[in-house]
Amino acid sequence: MASLPTTAAEIAAAVSSGSVTASEVLEQHLAAITARETDVHAFNLITTDTARQHASRIDADVAAGKPVGVLAGVPLALKDNMCTHGVETTCSSRILQGWKPPYDATVVQRLRDAGAIMVGKTNLDEFAMGSSTENSAFGPTKNPLDLSRVPGGSSGGSAAAVAAGFSAVSLGSDTGGSIRQPAALCGVVGVKPTYGLVSRYGLVAFASSLDQIGPFANTVYDAALVTEVIAGHDSMDSTSIPQPAPNLRSAVSQGVARMRIGRVTDLPGGAEPEVMQRLEDAFEVLAAAGAEIVDVTLPSIEYALTAYYLIAPAEASSNLARYDGVRYGLRAPASEVNAMYGATRAAGFGDEVKRRIMLGTYALSAGYFDAYYGKALKVRRLIADDFDRAYTQVDAILTPTSPMVAFPFGDKVEDPMAMYLCDVYTIPSNLAGHPAMSVPFGTGAHKLPVGIQIMAPALGEIPMFRVAGVLEDAARGLS
């Protein structure tokens, strides 16, 4: 087989022009899945037949001279917490096993309209709660770069699918770092857009005020392309920002001349030394490209993790209450309704989900609300204020994405606090509702990839992608 295009932009261009077919591109990706999926376990479900039908339709359209979308023929993997009409959507939980939604998530509809071809639904930590994909009820996903190590999480399957060449791009959801951290650990680009830029309609909720959908891709440009397709107002989501998608593709090559980039002087410690070295390298690259590096402080972010682990579980305890065995999903038999609730939820949820439901229920309870949930909301406000102050001085802020490179299975899964610390740098953006992304930038310990996180103010996707483009160019030189 002749060498086929690999990036989403190249695939779409080639398929649209008729120089390659969507079916050829798809078969190449299905071959990669056949070769390695047994080892990697990126997917909960592979939709080979419908993908082939869809590719044939696109090829027929191209042959007939009909217009095709900007993602025509691009193989796509979807995190298995996004609703797909008639296709099982499990959140990697026994409680939803077998459930087929009667509707598509808004992002699914938009990607299909743009010509992307869904190859499967990817594995995740159950209900997106975790940082290693070890909390899946269906077994962990492995890091394609080192099968003894985790891919990160919770969107580990989507990160691994792109890293392994199973799909050109994929979607994840990011509540506290669930796109950016696995992107860093798998050496791909991952974007969490501004809260409200991408519709959450059809995303199975974990923590509604923090959840945001975003892409994984092999290039910054592809990530910009997919973000443009899924962004923009949706009347089905009341928190959707009422404005059209920004033009991000043009930002990727604009450079960073005269941009001000923040270095956080009071960043929480604990990152591996190689990771901190790559961050310094990144500042040097940006300075050399004409950016000004400015010291900023974010004094409240040391409390971000604590606040997050009250707010996110509180919302989760409410969002997950609907899994009661009455209308869909698992139902464990019992003699009366309250016993049925208990038996169903005991059998259907894994330990980490139960832990967070209990935490969140406690934090919202009468007599504890003010001391826990109420105080966490105040911290959230303080963190947003910190960012607002910092963004009067800078256009974007750089930190590591993850304190560590991909870690071995079993390393943290028995120690929730150690696992929670994986998200120490990513959580602040979720609390503030700001955009942030991870770009692969060299390697750390064990020659494993390091991701640099670029944070920007609300709707600051354009400066964020400018920085990402420069880092990506420099990283190509490193390798």
Add this chain to the structure above:
Amino acid sequence: MTDMLLHNGWELVVGLEVHVELATKTKLFSGSPNRFGDEPNTNIDPVTLGLPGALPVLNQHAVELAMRIGIALNCTVQASTFHRKNYFYPDMPKAYQISQYDQPLNVNGFLMLPGGVRIGVERAHLEEDTGKSTHIGGATGRIHGSEYSLIDFNRAGVPLVEIVSRPDIRTSEQARQYVTELRAILLAVGASDAKMEEGSMRVDANVSVRKPGAELGTRCEIKNVNSVRAVGRAIDYEARRQIDMIENGDRVRQETRHWDDGEGRTHTLRVKEDADDYRYFLEPDLVPLAPSAKWIQTVKDNMPPLPAARRAHLSAITGASEESEAVIVVVERGQDDYIHEVVAAGGDAGKALVFVQQAFADETAQPRVPAKDIAALTVMERDGKITSTQSKTLLAEIVANGGGDAVALAAAKGFEALDNSAAEKMVDDVIAAQPEAWAKYCAGEEKAMGALVGAIMKLSQGKADGKVVTAILQARRTA
């Protein structure tokens, strides 16, 4: 006021919580129809069923109707928010109800009872209804002990406004008046069909007793009060129950009680200690509801006349008291406009009021009889062309036929009224013929009058006017 006190000087204190279903086309947070009586589980969608990934979008028409209610109840319409009220129940699809909590849409209003008593309205807020459960088998009709339960989700998500009065009500009669007047207001502003028997208006009563001037007593909340009559009965029963307890040396427990209309008593439903902790928190899937000053003003400018004003107007043109049943009933049915039409067509206002009250009892909208036909009939009766008995016959015929010329109908039936001199002659003839009855009547036996009037009517072959005859008899007696 001492005449309001119960026996032994106890004072009744009542506050009412009234839930009304809004007359919107669609549900509060989704596009499914809001329609009573359809096949079960046909007016549903992902939002109604609380399917994973579904999100609420606020129905703006529901907001407008809620504002109309607030404005009609003299409330301040303010910026508001939605909270989640978390609890498990099979007919609650998301396991939380979206409701307004500490920042309701309407606050600090009042309702004037027809007698001029002012009842404070603390708030009138928006929330969604639950589904409807039917528990099959078992003695109580409740979920516990039933064999199985059926749930109809058509009602789930129907918009409700909960109107909470202050504890300003002091008699069961005032409570009845409050519910009656509130219902008339809801109908007048088109916010609800307010049918207590169909559950589109539901009343809960908070009842306590105290000695005047003392602190408020412990209250019980009475549920399942499904008619205006039941409101009065339930409150009277509950007040008596509480007084008996206190006078027997017991204490009233704060609890929720169920009114059994058949037994005429209340039963314990649950005590306060068993109350759910609802873990209220701000609904993250919705944005604050802050109607603009312009929107509020537009709603105010388009408010229809309220029942009190309409009763005053009807009273002024008919001469009937504002508190007369005819005026209250006709305004409640919305038929006062029709009376204005009859008057405009030259009719007699006072007689039109009586005709409309009697002849159009089944109609809640405008009577389907040309106003000029009713006008003609009122004039014939007023001018003594026909008797009131004859006019009743003609009215029934005109209504049954959807209209008719009163003059022609009267002529066809040979209806005509006796003039006064003929009537007086007949009265004197009958007095002469029945001296015993006349003597009894003169001695004050009112029963004897019936015999005299009956004889006169017979003599006149129904052409005498009963009222005229009675007046002549009375005049003869006092002469």
